[in-house]
């Protein structure tokens with residue numbers, strides 16, 4: 001704080017001079033950091049000068065930034081300095097533009113229709129890659145209604161799921177899901193949707209690791225999952241041991257993960273819930289002495305989305321398809337759909353019917369930040385806007401019907417809502433529909 005006050009007194013003198021540099025520098029200058037006051041009103045209000053950092057640079061200053069892992073720590077932590085990510089979209093030629101913006105029907109606006117004739121699209125017990133976190137029937141759920149719902153857009157029909165046609169689209173390609181456990185659920189759903197038509201000796205699954213790969217020989221295709229819950233590099237990138245007190249991110253670099261996802265042909269990203277767990281520590285690439293800054297989750301997510309957008313803006317949409325899945329809703333407070341009730345998703349057996357229902361778990365400022373970033377990338381990234389349709393599905397979570405890693409105490413067992421999982425989704429279930437939407441756009 002003291003240090004910064006000293007800087008501030010010099011700052012107004014620099015504003016005018018540096019203003020002249022702004023555009024020129026971003027476009028032509030190789031300097032990594034340039035200091036400029038972005039918007040006088042805003043900067044005065046926050047008392048923080050804005051500095052732009054070019055993301056995804058291999059070498060900053062004279063050292064290569066150390067790779068973060070779960071043992072990384074901050075040497076010290078100071079206030080957020082106001083640094084932001086500078087990324088610009090690269091123009092896409094007209095021929096590269098995607099059709100869906102021309103499509104008149106919004107497939108994300110619709111309703112759930114009970115359909116136990118066509119659903120579920122696969123059988124829980126017949127998918128050898130099912131996760132014990134998501135296999136609700138196996139873990140005692142006896143009401144199976146959650147498996148029988150079809151998503152019906154208001155103004156058109158979704159393409160019917162056809163597993164052979166999907167495999168043909170994937171032939172010779174790598175489909176990679178990148179993100180957190182919600183995205184992993186969507187990946188498992190996709191593997192379960194796809195695996196049944198591949199003979200057991202013609203398919204394989206690699207051991208669980210940061211990158212896990214399902215392979216189908218006869219199509220020379222893979223369906224992969226990369227654990228990267230915060231998109232940028234972080235101390236939570238270990239696929240198993242990531243329950244840490246402090247969240248430390250490299251806000252200006254996706255390079256470590258991008259070196260893996262770079263080679264995929266179809267990419268499906270998500271990121272949201274990990275930013276909702278309080279302040280995040282920022283360890284900028286240019287920082288040699290492990291000095292961190294602290295920022296709230298939304299601000300930190302915006303930086304990470306910027307570093308990711310810098311990568312996405314360079315994608316050639318004719319060579320690579322990129323999707324971003326919007327936030328997955330939670331159902332932690334039943335009073336939101338059933339006033340006066342003090343439970344959560346536990347024991348919910350049917351979807352919410354109130355059109356446009358929106359719970360407090362889906363943060364609107366996050367949604368507008370994400371929309372703002374994605375709108376600038378609309379020719380390169382397609383949005384899978386699953387938030388509203390999943391909001392209705394209070395019945396789709398595992399609640400108590402999953403494997404819990406820690407033993408449950410007796411006071412928990414006597415009060416099921418206290419340990420219910422109202423975040424993830426049972427399979428077969430809601431993520432299958434997210435994948436039908438993905439199939440619709442491929």
Ligand SMILES: *[C@@H]1O[C@H](CO)[C@@H](O)[C@H](O)[C@H]1NC(C)=O
Nearest residue numbers: 114115116117118119120148
């Ligand atoms: C589908 O649901 C209807 C109404 O609940 C029921 O009568 C019918 O037996 C069910 N069919 C199947 C195949 O489960």
Ligand SMILES: *[C@@H]1O[C@H](CO)[C@@H](O)[C@H](O)[C@H]1NC(C)=O
Nearest residue numbers: 119120122123124125126144
């Ligand atoms: C799922 O598969 C199991 C074992 O093959 C079978 O007993 C069960 O009836 C199947 N369920 C459905 C809904 O098809």
Ligand SMILES: *[C@@H]1O[C@H](CO)[C@@H](O)[C@H](O)[C@H]1NC(C)=O
Nearest residue numbers: 171172173174219220221222
């Ligand atoms: C299989 O797919 C990869 C790309 O994922 C490609 O490089 C390779 O040539 C393909 N092999 C065959 C035999 O088609």
Ligand SMILES: *[C@@H]1O[C@H](CO)[C@@H](O)[C@H](O)[C@H]1NC(C)=O
Nearest residue numbers: 073074075076288289290291
């Ligand atoms: C922590 O800061 C001290 C003092 O600035 C420095 O000497 C030391 O090398 C730093 N440690 C790390 C791990 O960067």
Ligand SMILES: *[C@@H]1O[C@H](CO)[C@@H](O)[C@H](O)[C@H]1NC(C)=O
Nearest residue numbers: 326367370371374383385388
């Ligand atoms: C997703 O849809 C909601 C309406 O359901 C809208 O408010 C939001 O801006 C959309 N998000 C994106 C990223 O397009």
